[in-house]
Amino acid sequence: MFEDYLPLLVILALAVLIGFIVVLLGVLFGPRRPTPRKMAPYESGMVPYGPGRRRMSVRYYLIAVLFILFDIEVVFVVSWAVVLRKLGTLGLLGMLVFLVVLEVAHLYAWKKGALEWD
Amino acid sequence: MVTAAQIWEWVIKSLIIILVLTGGFAYVTLYERKVLARIQARVGPNRAGPFGLLQPVADGIKLIFKEELTPAGADKLLFTLAPVITVIPALVVTAVIPWGESVTLFGKTYTLYLTDVNVAILYIMAVTSISVYGIALAGWSSNNKYATLGGLRATAQMISYELALGLSFVGPILLTGSMSMLEIVRAQQKLWFIFLQPAGFVLFLAASLAEVNRAPFDMPEAEQELTAGYHAEYSGMKFALFFMAEYIKMIAVSMIGATLFLGGYLSPLTMLSGLPVIGWLFASGPHWLFLKVALWLFFMIWVRATLPRIRYDRLMQLGWKIMFPLGLVNVIVTAAVIVLAGG
Amino acid sequence: MPMSYYLILSAAMFAIGVLGVILRRNPLVVFMSLELMFNAANLVFVAFSAYHQILDGDLFVFFVMTTAAAEVAVGLALMVAIFRAKRTIDLDEMSMLKG
Amino acid sequence: MRSDAMNLSDFILTLPIITLLVWALLLLVVDLWVPKGRKGIVAALAALGLAVTMGVTLSQSGGSGLAFQNMIIVDGFAVYLNVLYLVSGLVVVALSHDYLKRMNLERGEFYPLMFFSIAGMMLVTQAYNLIMVFLALEFLSIPLYVLAGLARERPESEESSLKYFLLGTFSSAFVLYGIALIFGATATTSLALIIERVGQGALNLPLFIAGAALMLVGFAFKLAAVPFHEWAPDVYQGAPTPVSSFMAVAVKAAGVAVLLRVFLTAFPSLAAEMAPLGWGIAALTMLIGNLLAIAQTNLKRLLAYSSISHGGYLLMAFVAYGNPQVAGQAVAAMLFYLLAYTLTTFGAWAVVISVEQNDYQGLELDDYAGLGLKYPWLGVAMLVFMLSLTGIPLTMGFWGKLFLFRATVDAGYVELALIGLLSSLISAYYYLRVVVMMFMRSGEPRIRRDGWLSLVAVGSALAVVGLSLLPNQILQMAAQAILSLQ
Amino acid sequence: MIFGLHPLLLVTFLPLIGFFIILFLKAEQKNAIRWTALLTSLATFGVSLAMLALFDPARGDLQLVYRTSWLRVGGISIDFYLGVDGLSILLVMLTTFLTPIAILSTWSAVEERVKGFMAFFLLLETGMIGVFLALDLVLFYIFWEFTLVPMYFLIGVWGGERRVYAAVKFFLFTMFGSLLMLLAILVMGLQVGSFAWNDLLAQRQLFAQTQLWLFLAFALAFAIKVPMFPLHTWLPDAHVEAPTAGSVILAGVLLKMGGYGFLRFNLPLFPEASLQAAPYMAVLAVIGILYGAAVSLMQKDVKKLVAYSSVSHLGFVMLGIFALTQQGLAGGVLQMINHGLSTGALFLIVGMLYERRHTREMSAYGGIWKVMPILGALTLIVMLSSAGLPGLNGFVGEFTILLGAFGSQVLNSPYFAGAATIGVILAAVYLLVMFERVFLGPVRVEANLSLKDLNAREVITLVPLLVLIFWIGLYPAPFFNLINPSVERLVSLVQGAAMLAIH
Incomplete structure (x- = not known):
């Protein structure tokens, strides 16, 4: 069991290593001649205007929140899928109920306009 | 307990995976440019090396020696970390994908996969989610309007499509009764899941394109309005990392898709594997996976060349109002058929 | 590894979480401290699940994660709403209600 | 997998909860198609749903059983409290219909969220497994976080919501960690199995005690017991008033229910260890709740502190839970008290809502000057509630306190009873201030006239006085309810 | 039996009938309200005279006992238990005698909110009579505590300038004492298994060990009411601020409740x-x-x-x-x-x-x-x-x-x-x-x-x-x-x- 996961640690370590090596390459070999112009945020050649980080439409947060909720449900669906054969009809019905509830929530958000992007 | 030999085996296998992916990344860029050029009746890069084969090398070397800028007002630490965070998941996500059953080398049998974990699909879902952090952080840390907006859009888009993506995984799991990728491949011995899960396949195809920000879902880096989106301020090797991450992710989703729906390393023509000399070509093995991935990549490039970009509101609505419900319906129908057909 | 290691680690997580909730003024940090407390409990569940050789604890973690997600949803929504109204979410700035 | 995964009886036993949840979902959907001006339909449907659920619940009275692999229990205790929650729900519908309209808070989520919360309360009362306890606690709390912040344009409302949320989650974490430790100690989360393992001595005792203590602390948070009370006044003040009343009553009842369910079923052996903790919490809650209430001029805060102190009275009887001779008495007394408290508190909140103005003014004590003289019905009703909260005879509150004190004395905690009595005296002072304002000062009070509000206020007042003449029947009900608990 | 009803029940609850009649009268019908109150209290006095006639002065024990089980709390019955003996009969008479006089005295003194005044007055009468007749200690406590509310209002609403202060002081002082008494009642009742006066009396050895504490708890309640020095400070305030009828009843009857309590409970128990x-x-x-x-x-x-x-x-x-x-x-x-x-x-x-x-x-x-x-x-x-x-x-x-x-x-x-x-x-x-x-x-x-x-x-x-x-x-x-x-x-x-x- 546990050994199955160790290789994933190994590859993760390697990936992290490579990621930093690549960054390091750029730092080592790239020239470094900053000027104020260069350092200015890119705005299609215009003089930068206003702060770079601005408040974003609340839609983004809404989507994030909805995602959290619905994504967690997917976790249940996935685990259920593994053992569906053992659960049989009742398992199917149970999930059906679960999904109906989920869909009600989805429809509610939909109808309330939470999914509109304007 | 874990032996040193095992650890070396893992290290070597991991290195192979990473090298194949990075090498693959280099040549997929070339592949894309060539294919695009062909579709648009051009020639494509052909100066560096024969048929332009050294073009990716040249690109890489050029990028190493480029000056890297960190815009004023950026969060230095996050600005540097963001590309690394983006590239790591891309490199490790395919670790659970089997390339074949096993080979015997020097009298020892080696499996053709790094590891076969029983929650492989959860692993994939988890790892792919992490790359969102890199993109969001890149956008935010740049202190640039385009980057911020691009980062946000990318995030919103990726999380929206992750739902459909997750649901599209459920079909194969239901059919297999396991989350192990190896099991899933073996379950396709008789019939690829693309035939049992056509809707799931389509879902996966669309969702995976959105996940890797490919056309027609390449809104986050839309040149015309966002000037490259979240990586607008990146240059040099940091930019290269984003670039790399993007293409490796393309390869990764192709591998995942091929494994889940197209039988992975399985050959459809095993009855021909008895043929002399070329028989091995028809036996299952990594080359089949390679072939399927190449076709999948070709398809992605083809789509890019053909389809126009979707408007952003449409893109979000497609994810939430069509693909997500479709995914639910697909799950229920599949499950119902399985249960009613008696397992 | 002996059970006590897990217990000590989880107790430390829980304690840090409690301290974070009590001492920090930024609700996001408070929020993260809360998640830390939840996950400390999760760690205990998983550890004892393995120790007792039963699956109940692992199962429980699933539910905890789900409820935590539901709380995250509500909590983030609240914070966004408050931030948009007041431009700050510092708990010290919350003085409309006299205590 | 267990072979008996599910069967029909499971669903029959949980039918009230299922009914409520299905109704909530329907409400949620129906509301989307109800035009803005006609939200009364939704309120009526909500009331109907609660009434239907009440019918289903009452049909279970007398029966008992376990459902879903011993996850959920149905017994007299649960039926009694479920009815209490549903009555609370109905009252809140009556209280909020007009309030939401005039405060411009008519949101489709309101009633479904309340339904969810009630379903959570029912679940937490019927939970027979610690997993269920935690889930149900969250299920009842999360909708309340949202309800508390319903009045979005008011910063106070959002603040209260955030505070409630942070501290509520904090307490949940305590409960959860306690459950985790108990799971570690006994290798099970089933209440029945825990007591069995305790009987066999097959457990890790320090871990077990620590777990139970953490759970007690977590529940104390939910009950707003001192020293975990600080959230309550702020939250009650900021939340829309009907929601505050719902929190003050139903949530408190649910907190008591889960406390009793868990501790009586699973931890009777820990009574000796828990008693000092419970003693201290109860004494502090009664005293500090009442002392702090004296300084309040805002009625919502005043009622909040008052409800804190009433939690203390309830906890006072809880301290005796481990003594088998008196536990039954104590629980019956608590159940009786909950009913008395419910009737009284809802009545008082109904009056508060009547006096509250559309701009959220009218909540100060001064706004009550002359109320009893100008609007005698409302004033007398409020008088009855204040007397009942103080515990003056001829009100339900008197019997409630009498039974609680009786159980406490019976268990040998005479000092605790003394503290309780003295804190009642303190409480008399601030309850009387309200009465003084209403009847002995002149002023120009303004009230909102609404039939449903008046119905709740006057109805509760009549019930508080009327039922006090026949406490026996209610006490019998409560006594029957607890038979199953031990 | 008077009109088929037990005389003690009748004398206790007759004022309540007047109370309910007054509730249904309009506030403007001041004279009707006054007459209702007066006639009710006179009728009560009449009933109490009948009670006196039924009382046998030769006997020293409790007479005209009315006892019915009211409710059971965990095996202990709280009875609706009334009775009268030489200690209480005169006090009951005094109450029924003074009430109509006090009501008569308000004829022109109380002009505002007559309805409330008379209603509270009749409630008060029921409470006071109940105190003198109740033989179950919980019942006694109920009547005892209940007299507080009407008196509180009589002082607080119809009183003089510092009426609120006086009323609250009156209320809190009395309640302080009576709460301790309640505790003592509970302790005793639980030891004996009954709250009835004669059961407690019969088995007082059960709480003989703690009787000093119990005595003090009871004595505190009664001493405040009497009032004994140094617990008397509420009395001048209450008297000065109370309306005349309130003072009459306060001095005439309410204070006696304290003395009666000593006689009925402290000494024998x-x-x-x-x-x-x-x-x-x-x-x-x-x-x-x-x-x-x-x-x-x-x-x-x-x-x-x-x-x-x-x-x-x-x-x-x-x-x-x-x-x-x-x-x-x-x-x-x-x-x-x-x-x-x-x-x-x-x-x-x-x-x-x-x-x-x-x-x-x-x-x-x-x-x-x-x-x-x-x-x-x-x-x-x-x-x-x-x-x-x-x-x-x-x-x-x-x-x-x-x-x-x-x-x-x-x-x-x-x-x-x-x-x-x-x-x-x-x-x-x-x-x-x-x-x-x-x-x-x-x-x-x-x-x-x-x-x-x-x-x-x-x-x-x-x-x-x-x-x-x-x-x-x-x-x-x-x-x-x-x-x-x-x-x-x-x-x-x-x-x-x-x-x-x-x-």
């Missing part, structure tokens, strides 16, 4: 503790007598004077009770009645003056006799009664008490009675001073010249009181006959305990 505490209680009683009298001397406000004189008079009652002798106890009971009559009458008189001049300062009066001879004459009698002039009721009570205190083995000292005697003298002084300042001499203030003398209603209000004042003063035997058998039982009970304590 905790005899050993009573013996132990008797000297201390007697000391406090004597201090109360002297202190009350001394403070009365200083008063410029008539009503305050009467209020403090109550402290002094009730000191006599307490002294009599804790002399623990036949005479002392009988005198104490009778003196409670006497005080109710004479102080009630004094408050009525103060109210009549106040209604005319809207001041209670003695300096505002003087020479009133000339203007209002009827009032002057009546006041003189009442004042002398209160001062304890032989031939009037006050003398009989105080004299019996002093005799009892002298002969008390428990107190075992003549100084108690001696000091109390000084109180009698002081009472004569302050009452005479008051009478002199208000009624005698020339009319100093212009406004007093035009005062009208008493009208017929006011005379009717006072006359019944005077009749009783003379009756008790001249022929107290029927009253003692009612009291004595019960007192004898009580004394033998306490002395039996004393014997036990000695052996």
Whole structure:
């Protein structure tokens, strides 16, 4: 069991290593001649205007929140899928109920306009 | 307990995976440019090396020696970390994908996969989610309007499509009764899941394109309005990392898709594997996976060349109002058929 | 590894979480401290699940994660709403209600 | 997998909860198609749903059983409290219909969220497994976080919501960690199995005690017991008033229910260890709740502190839970008290809502000057509630306190009873201030006239006085309810 | 049985009928409300007379007992248990007698919110009668505590300028004591398994060990009510601020509830503790007598004077009770009645003056006799009664008490009675001073010249009181006959305990 996961640690370590090596390459070999112009945020050649980080439409947060909720449900669906054969009809019905509830929530958000992007 | 030999085996296998992916990344860029050029009746890069084969090398070397800028007002630490965070998941996500059953080398049998974990699909879902952090952080840390907006859009888009993506995984799991990728491949011995899960396949195809920000879902880096989106301020090797991450992710989703729906390393023509000399070509093995991935990549490039970009509101609505419900319906129908057909 | 290691680690997580909730003024940090407390409990569940050789604890973690997600949803929504109204979410700035 | 995964009886036993949840979902959907001006339909449907659920619940009275692999229990205790929650729900519908309209808070989520919360309360009362306890606690709390912040344009409302949320989650974490430790100690989360393992001595005792203590602390948070009370006044003040009343009553009842369910079923052996903790919490809650209430001029805060102190009275009887001779008495007394408290508190909140103005003014004590003289019905009703909260005879509150004190004395905690009595005296002072304002000062009070509000206020007042003449029947009900608990 | 109903039930709940009738009358129908209240209270008085007729004065035990199980709390029954004996019957009579008089006195004094006033008044009557009749301790507590609410309102709504302060003080003081009493009731009841008075009495050895604490808890409640020094501070406030009828009932009946409580509960249930505490209680009683009298001397406000004189008079009652002798106890009971009559009458008189001049300062009066001879004459009698002039009721009570205190083995000292005697003298002084300042001499203030003398209603209000004042003063035997058998039982009970304590 546990050994199955160790290789994933190994590859993760390697990936992290490579990621930093690549960054390091750029730092080592790239020239470094900053000027104020260069350092200015890119705005299609215009003089930068206003702060770079601005408040974003609340839609983004809404989507994030909805995602959290619905994504967690997917976790249940996935685990259920593994053992569906053992659960049989009742398992199917149970999930059906679960999904109906989920869909009600989805429809509610939909109808309330939470999914509109304007 | 874990032996040193095992650890070396893992290290070597991991290195192979990473090298194949990075090498693959280099040549997929070339592949894309060539294919695009062909579709648009051009020639494509052909100066560096024969048929332009050294073009990716040249690109890489050029990028190493480029000056890297960190815009004023950026969060230095996050600005540097963001590309690394983006590239790591891309490199490790395919670790659970089997390339074949096993080979015997020097009298020892080696499996053709790094590891076969029983929650492989959860692993994939988890790892792919992490790359969102890199993109969001890149956008935010740049202190640039385009980057911020691009980062946000990318995030919103990726999380929206992750739902459909997750649901599209459920079909194969239901059919297999396991989350192990190896099991899933073996379950396709008789019939690829693309035939049992056509809707799931389509879902996966669309969702995976959105996940890797490919056309027609390449809104986050839309040149015309966002000037490259979240990586607008990146240059040099940091930019290269984003670039790399993007293409490796393309390869990764192709591998995942091929494994889940197209039988992975399985050959459809095993009855021909008895043929002399070329028989091995028809036996299952990594080359089949390679072939399927190449076709999948070709398809992605083809789509890019053909389809126009979707408007952003449409893109979000497609994810939430069509693909997500479709995914639910697909799950229920599949499950119902399985249960009613008696397992 | 002996059970006590897990217990000590989880107790430390829980304690840090409690301290974070009590001492920090930024609700996001408070929020993260809360998640830390939840996950400390999760760690205990998983550890004892393995120790007792039963699956109940692992199962429980699933539910905890789900409820935590539901709380995250509500909590983030609240914070966004408050931030948009007041431009700050510092708990010290919350003085409309006299205590 | 267990072979008996599910069967029909499971669903029959949980039918009230299922009914409520299905109704909530329907409400949620129906509301989307109800035009803005006609939200009364939704309120009526909500009331109907609660009434239907009440019918289903009452049909279970007398029966008992376990459902879903011993996850959920149905017994007299649960039926009694479920009815209490549903009555609370109905009252809140009556209280909020007009309030939401005039405060411009008519949101489709309101009633479904309340339904969810009630379903959570029912679940937490019927939970027979610690997993269920935690889930149900969250299920009842999360909708309340949202309800508390319903009045979005008011910063106070959002603040209260955030505070409630942070501290509520904090307490949940305590409960959860306690459950985790108990799971570690006994290798099970089933209440029945825990007591069995305790009987066999097959457990890790320090871990077990620590777990139970953490759970007690977590529940104390939910009950707003001192020293975990600080959230309550702020939250009650900021939340829309009907929601505050719902929190003050139903949530408190649910907190008591889960406390009793868990501790009586699973931890009777820990009574000796828990008693000092419970003693201290109860004494502090009664005293500090009442002392702090004296300084309040805002009625919502005043009622909040008052409800804190009433939690203390309830906890006072809880301290005796481990003594088998008196536990039954104590629980019956608590159940009786909950009913008395419910009737009284809802009545008082109904009056508060009547006096509250559309701009959220009218909540100060001064706004009550002359109320009893100008609007005698409302004033007398409020008088009855204040007397009942103080515990003056001829009100339900008197019997409630009498039974609680009786159980406490019976268990040998005479000092605790003394503290309780003295804190009642303190409480008399601030309850009387309200009465003084209403009847002995002149002023120009303004009230909102609404039939449903008046119905709740006057109805509760009549019930508080009327039922006090026949406490026996209610006490019998409560006594029957607890038979199953031990 | 009266009209098929038990007389005690009838006498207790008859006022409630009037209460409900008043509830359904319109607030504007002031006279209808007044008449309803008056007739109800008169009817109650009539029923109480019938009760008296059914009462057998020869027996010392409880009579006319009504007992029915009310509710059971965990195996312990709380009964609806009423009964009457020599200790309580006169107090019930006093209540039913004073209530119509008090109602009559408000005819013109209360003009605002008559409905509420009368409703509360009738509620109060039920509560007071209940207190004197209840024999189940929880029931007793319910009635006891319940009397608080109407009185609180009578003071707080219809009272003088500092009425709110006085009302709240009254409420909190009384509640403080009664809560401790509730605790004691619970402790006792749970040990015995019953809250019924005679069950507790029969099995008092069960709580004999803790009886000192229980005694103190009960005594605190009763001492506040009586009020005994130093717990009396609420009384002057309440009296001064209360409306006339409220003061009459407060002085006439409510204070007696404290004395009655001592007699009914403290002495029989905790005899050993009573013996132990008797000297201390007697000391406090004597201090109360002297202190009350001394403070009365200083008063410029008539009503305050009467209020403090109550402290002094009730000191006599307490002294009599804790002399623990036949005479002392009988005198104490009778003196409670006497005080109710004479102080009630004094408050009525103060109210009549106040209604005319809207001041209670003695300096505002003087020479009133000339203007209002009827009032002057009546006041003189009442004042002398209160001062304890032989031939009037006050003398009989105080004299019996002093005799009892002298002969008390428990107190075992003549100084108690001696000091109390000084109180009698002081009472004569302050009452005479008051009478002199208000009624005698020339009319100093212009406004007093035009005062009208008493009208017929006011005379009717006072006359019944005077009749009783003379009756008790001249022929107290029927009253003692009612009291004595019960007192004898009580004394033998306490002395039996004393014997036990000695052996």
